[in-house]
Structure formats: structure tokens, C-alpha cells
Amino acid sequence: MKGMSTIVKTIANISFPIITIYGLYIIAHGHLTPGGGFQGGAIVASGLALIAVAHGSSWIESKIKEHDLSLFESLGALAFIGLAFFGIIFGGVFFSNFLVDTSMLFGNIPVGGAADINTGGTLPLMNFAVGLKVIVGLFAIVLVMALATHKKEDSS
Amino acid sequence: MNIIDMLLAHAPALIIAIPLLGAFLTPLISRVSDKGRNIFAIIILGITALFVFYLASDVLANGPITYVFGSTAETVQSSTVIRILFEIDALSIFMAIIGIILAFVAVLYSYAFMEKNTGLDKYYTLLLLMTTGMLGMMLTGDMFNFFVFLEITSIASAALVAFWTNKSKAVEAGFKYIVISTVGALFVLFAIALLYGQYDALNMAKIAQNLGLSGFTFLDKIALVLLIAALAMKGGLAPMHMWLPDAYGRAPASISLLLVGATQASLYGLFRIVFTVYGDVISLPTVSIGWILVLLGIITMLIGVVMAIIQTEFKRLIAYSAVAELGYMALAIGTGLTIVANADPTITLQTAPFAMKAIIGGLFHVINDALDVGLLFLVAGAVYYATKETSLNRLGGLARNMKYTTVFFIIGLLAVSGLPPFNGFASKLLIYESTYQLNPILSIVAILSSILLLAIFVKVLHAVFLGPALPKFESVREVPKSMLVAMAIIAGIIIIFGLFPNLVVSNLIEPAANALVNNNSYLQWLTGGI
Amino acid sequence: MIANIPYLAVAGLIIIGLYTILFKKNLIKMVIGITILESGVNLFLITLGYRLGSIAPIFTGNSEDALMSYPVPQALTLTSIVIGVAVLALMLSLIIHIYRHHGSLHVSKIGGDDQ
């Protein structure tokens, strides 16, 4: 796929940081407001897809390889299952929310519905792990499919 | 010591978590070394197998165990079950043993069999994920969790069926499989939603309890029909078996082996839903799905055998015989249910003569089918590996160069057609005896299909392994050792099961059959309060 | 009766989805049918958890004792949507391969079954 016109590229470049920040906000506040790792991840991935469409998949391919994407995806998945494994060690059971109500960095449970950004225990961390996974995973799918159809056009 | 005790205490979670961790690590490890990745996958499944066997000894000795995810607090909070839990009784661990044996053999076999292909890091990742999904389906005690694992299994297996993307038939088989699976899974999800909407519960035991209390509403019936239809479709029972020969026949042989396990996981889901979740309402004499299962079983059996006769491709022929074997299981389980429904209402599954025998035979046949058909698939894969040829018409005279493979094929053929002293005989005898009590015609049909299977496979033996040596196969060599070891493991288990069927039945199958027909033990922790 | 109109929408979506899967001969259309069927099931899940006059189960800026709709169906729907995306991606890549092999997506032009 070739890139689109300069106007589209410029607009995409301008909107990409905004979309990314919005997505990261959704991920970070997943336990307080509507949203979470999946939703925010999908938003960031759509921003990346916008860049891929505007600049063309070959341009993206010269910047980042699918190989590295799957590395990051594995890391996200490992962070997620790692948090679950830590539950066995610190919380006594797989998937235990062992960080909640431990004071210090993660604070105590609020009384009366005023949880804050740090009180969710493992929830925000899991949100970030899943967010990373979803960003990279969805983008990898889009990229691989774009490249595949693009090669097809070349050969025929 | 301490850490080992701690790990063993978390065995139910680790059986899922270890292959999952292995799958997530595989892409990283294959950056370092290809050989290391293959061995890593074998080790991961080996460790998982150890945990499964430990858990099996625990469950068989001490009865069902539950494992709650995410909290050490009380399982039953404010008279309901909030969290996801695994409930492992004799039936689930019996299925998990089948699953892990198949997965371990498949990964061992892949070592040499898949060597020359590209994309192996993803292949091993998906193989581990498929194993995870399969084991998850077998161990979970939560309806929605079952659906999630069902989808993991479907996606991984559909992709693996289409592994050889340069063959158009393989891609089509994969597409067919994923469409059927997805529609089936959506039916399952819809049924789960129907049950959830009524009882506000997702735990199988809790739903079973609620069903027992509230009776059998119309919505429950719709949910039951949807669940049976979807899971029978995924389990490859006629008339929705069309995807099965395609998927089994076009996949790499190691994946065909694992697909047998995935199919049986769906059948396990069917049994679990019918007997445990709906156990309290379905044993009412007015509702007999027994006859439906019997009919489905007979039709499946006949279609499988008849279609197997006309196949000219090695793996498709085995796939149709696998369809026929599935029919035996449905027939046996259906017979058990029907005998009870026909008897006077005071008789339950445990007390009805021959009903228990039918169910034991059916469950015993589940593991025998997995082993027999699996061994035949591996032999077909070995023949393909050595000759790059799948058509029965172009093969011949391989026994001279592939002695061990021929022996394994003969073991498989005798076992699958139910001849003594192999395991197929032990379970089929139980099925014949009990179906004879229901209706002699049924057992005659069952015996006839077995004889036909024998005839078909003797023909294959002659076409592939015996006969004059063909000049183009002169340079054919025996397959590598790792493939032979994989086949030898299954053949060994087949022979052991054939020689000591009573030992297997009394130690493994009978507890599983009891767990199947008696859902009180499954619900015990809910009312007893742990 | 009138109160059940949202459920009838669910039934409508599911029937349209099934019709598309069963009667359309184009693989892409079949996939669209599956997606519609899936939307129907997701809508059903969401509908089950709604209580009249309730708000979303989020405490930020809401009082503790507000009437809230059920959180579990929403979580299940989230899971189901992600699964749907995954299945869709796989089906589309298989379709791309089928198109490469046959140059068509019409059922009758593809393969034909050899028993």
C-alpha cells in the first residue's frame, strides 16, 4: 500500500499523539472511570493503524518489524501472567489481588467510594499489561494483513 | 520441600498456567535457538503432565477438589459463588489425562515431523495454547470460563489445521472449522446468557443447584437444546460431522492427534452439561434425551464406516473411522440414559442394571478412541513423512523399509476394530453387552461396523505396507527416532490397557463414571460449605 | 410484552445473522453474518444486566447507594467482544488465503468437496 497525500499524512501526524495520549489516559484510569486496558489499547492501536494507512504499510515496515511486535506482545502477556503468578507467592492463590490495601505506594482501601488512582492494587498494573498487549497485538494484526494484501497486489 | 508443597497445592491453576507461560515464552526462546524451543515445549508439557498425574492421584484418593481464583476467602459468599473456580472430579481428571497424553505425544512427534517447515515458533506457541484451552475446558467449573477456553481451543486449532497454507484444501478446512466453531461457541454463549439471566450465576454447580430448586422452565430447555446442539456439532456427531474429516485429514498429523483431544473436550462439555448441570432435571422419566443420543450415535457410526470405505486418502479414511468411533461413545452414553428412563422411576443410574456398564463402556471408549485413532494418525503422518505421499492408490510395499511403523499400524488397526487383546476390545465388549439389553439390533449394528472397520483397515494395511515393493519407494527409510518414540508411547499404553482392562476400569473409569452419573458429589461443596 | 422489545431486537439480530450465514454464498458475507450474530448475543448479555433507572456501576462521582446495573454482564460482553475480534482476524486471514488460491470468494467456485 502506498502512502496517501501530504495533507492526510500531516493530519495523521498531528492527531496521532492526541489519540495515543487519550488511549493511555483510558488505560491508566481503567479502574476509576469507564475504560480499561482493552478499550484504551484498542484506541492507541487505531491511532497506529491511522498512521499505517496514511503513510503506507511499506513505510511502517521500514520502521518496525512484525518480529519486534510479537516480542512486545509476549512481554505484555508475560507481565499479565506474571502478576497472576505473584498472587500465588504473596497472596496465597493464583490471581490474588495481593497489592490492594498494603498502604505505602498502593494506599489503603478508601471508605465511602473515593478510590484513587493508586488504590486498585494489581488492577492498574494488569490494565497496563493488557494495554501493551492489545496495542501491539491489534497493530500486528493490521500490519501483517496490510503487508499480505500489499504483496498480493505486487505479484498479480 | 516447602516450595514443592506450595506448588502442588496450586496444581489446578498451574496445569493451565504452565503451558500458558510456555506459550508466551516460546516467541522469546525461538529468537535464541530453534532446537532449544522444541525441547522447551517438550519440557513444558512434561511438567504439566507431572502436575496432572499428581492431581489425578489426589482427586482419585480424596474426591473432588475446588480451586478458587483470586481470593482465599470463603468460596460461598452470601449464598452464591462470586469468583471463577476450577472444580476437578474424577471425570475431569480422567479427560485431562487423555488430553495431556495426546499433547505430550504430539509435541514429541512434532520435533522431527515438522522440522523442515517455517513458522515453527508460532506452531509451537499455538500447540501449547491449544493444549491449554483443552485442559481448561476439562477442568473449569464455570460456564463462561468454559466458553473462553472453548474459543482458545477453536482459534488455535483452526489456525493449525490451515498450517500448510500453500495447500488450498488445508486453508478451506481451517475456514470451515472456524466458522462451525464460532457459530457453535456463540450458541453456547447465548445459552450461558439464558441461564445467567434466570439465576444470576455462572458457576456450574450453582446453576445445577438452582435448576434443581426451580424445576425445568422453558428457557432452561432452550438453553439445553442450544448447548447440546453446539457441543455435539463441535464434538463431530452426525449430522454435523462434515467439518471433522476435512479438519482431521488436512491438518499435520501431530495436530490431527491433538484435534482428537479437542473434539473429546467438547464431548466432555456435553456430558458435563447433560449429567451434572442438568442432572437433577434430566433424569426425570418424562425427558429422555437418551434415545436422541442413541440415534445420533448409530447414525454417526454408520456414516463414518460407510464413508471410510470409499476414501482413497490415508488420513481422511482414518478421520472417517474416528467419526465412527465417536458414534460408539454417543451410543453407549445414550444407552445408559435410556435404560434408566425406561425403567421404573425409582431406579437411578447407579442401580439400573447395565446402565452403569454402558456408561463405563462409553467412557472407557473415550480414552481408547483417542489412543487408537491417534496412533493411526501418527502412522499416517510417518508414512507421509517418509514418502510425501497420501493417496492409498499410489502407496505400497512399505513394510520392507518401515518395519516399526508397520508394527504400530497393525497394533492400531487391531485396537480400533476392537479385537482382543487390545483396549478397543475391552470397551467395545462393554458397549455390546449393554446395548444388547436395550435393543439387540443396536448391538448387531455396532458389531457390524466394527467388522467393517477391520475390513477397511486390513485393506489399508495391504495397500500401504504389504504388496510388492514399488521402485519409487526403494530409498524410503524408517522415520526418525523421536517419531518412533512418540508412536511407541501410545502403542505401549494401548497394550497395557488391553492386557489389564479391569485394572484401568476399576481405578480410573469407574470413579469417572460415578462422578458422571452422580452430580451430588459435584455439588457437595456448595451445600456442605467449605 | 412491550417491555420485552429490547429482547426482540436481540432475536432479530440473531435471526438476521443466522440467515446471512445460511443463505449467502460469499465468504465475506458469511463472516459479516457471524459478526451480526455475535452482536445479537452481546446485546442480549448487556440487556440482561440492566435495571430500570440504573446507572453504570462506577462509583467515581456517584453516590454509594445509587441504583447500579449489573457489572458482570458488561465484563462478559467485553470478553466476548475481544474474542469476536480475534476470531474475525483469523477468519479474514483465512479468506485472504482462499482468495489467493481460487481468485474468488463465491462458495461454488471454491474447491468442491472430494468426498
Place this chain on the structure above:
Amino acid sequence: MNRRNMLAAAFLTIVSVFLLLGMLLIHPFGSPTSQAMDQYIIDNTVEETGANNGVTSVVFDYRGFDTLGEATVLFTAVASVVMLFRRLKK
């Protein structure tokens, strides 16, 4: 209309009839009959998980294991798509 289409039409009709019947019999929209599990979660989500969002607390805490499965499904899909579009020659 060939035989396959007839069968499909019959199947569709039967499914539709039962579906519509079921949808009429289910509890009225907006008033679920049972609330054992969900009311517990609404009541306890802040105290037990420290999160204000009930849905997130279900997704990552009460039913966290499902989410692991869900993340796995996505991982599986990515692995499948990448595998299907791999280079076939070494």
C-alpha cells in the same frame, strides 16, 4: 430452491420460533429476577478491590482468570495471523 436451502430454511424457522418464544418469556426488560451475584459485587467492589469501576473490578479481580483467557485469545489470534502469512520457504 434446492434441498440444502429447504433444510436451511426449516432450521432457520424453527430457531426463530423458539428464539422469539424465549425472548417473550424471559424476565421483563429492566427488572432482573435474581441478583445474588451482582448485588454482592456492587456492594463490595470498593472495599475488596479498591477500584471505583465495578466492571474493571469484575474484569481483573473477580473474574480475572477469564481476562487471562481473553488476553490469551488475542495472543492466539495474533500468533495465528502471523503464522498464516509467514514465508513458506526458508
